[in-house]
Amino acid sequence: GQxxxxxxxxxxxxxxxxxxxxxxxxxxxxxxxxxQQHAGEAPTFLSYNVLDGLEEKGRFxxxxxxxxxxxxxxxxxxxxxxxxxxxxxxxxTPQTGANNLFFGTGTRLTVIP
Amino acid sequence: xxxxxxxxxxxxxxxxxxxxxECSQTMGHDKMYWYQQDPGMELHLIHYSYGVNSTxxxxxxxxxxxxxxRTEHFPLTLESARPSHTxxxxxxxxxxEQYFGPGTRLTVT
Numbered sequence: 001g002q003x004x005x006x007x008x009x010x011x012x013x014x015x016x017x018x019x020x021x022x023x024x025x026x027x028x029x030x031x032x033x034x035x036q037q038h039a040g041e042a043p044t045f046l047s048y049n050v051l052d053g054l055e056e057k058g059r060f061x062x063x064x065x066x067x068x069x070x071x072x073x074x075x076x077x078x079x080x081x082x083x084x085x086x087x088x089x090x091x092x093t094p095q096t097g098a099n100n101l102f103f104g105t106g107t108r109l110t111v112i113p
Numbered sequence: 114x115x116x117x118x119x120x121x122x123x124x125x126x127x128x129x130x131x132x133x134x135e136c137s138q139t140m141g142h143d144k145m146y147w148y149q150q151d152p153g154m155e156l157h158l159i160h161y162s163y164g165v166n167s168t169x170x171x172x173x174x175x176x177x178x179x180x181x182x183r184t185e186h187f188p189l190t191l192e193s194a195r196p197s198h199t200x201x202x203x204x205x206x207x208x209x210e211q212y213f214g215p216g217t218r219l220t221v222t
Contacts, residue, residue, distance in 0.1 A: 033210070033211065035213075039152075039153075040152070040201075040218075041215070041216070042203050042213040042214060042215050042216045043156075043203070043213050044213070045210055045211070045212055045213075048209070048210055087156070089211075099144075100146070100158060100161055100171070101207075101211055103155060103156045104155075105155040106155060108153075
């Protein structure tokens, strides 16, 4: 089966740095995705990792360790508008499943002044 | 910017009505998906398609049906809407990355 774990809620202060962790156990691995979802809106794509290491995109970075089944999303210089849910999703290998993304339940981040 | 569209964005409809939620994308993606999401809850995959004439049921059982006659179009139909169908319906398509449409918020009274 597929299992993706991430914390349910986090709170951080404006201007600070926050790290949202995601651990996964899936039947094969072919990429990990991070999405941001504001309340009542659709998820928007943030990042994609398929190889180990850090991918940086402005204030957001995502890290992957395939051997540990672990990823994190790092948000720097937090802004109030970063308050949202952050979804971790894993794509298994085509041979082992339907190749659909498996989503975690999301981490609800609240940024406080 | 992802070119994936959903209509209507909001729909309030009475019990027993037939409805079709539209989804279209102009990225030429073969893979398309429908998710159902209640407020503050996780995404549930209800249907997917890997290309024209390909449709499969997802992880969550749904009374809806889908069709894929054209690559760019993946409509979802409810033959007889019920209050339990009240939810947000999100369409997505995927090349290397998966993009979501803006969603349809459905309320069945």
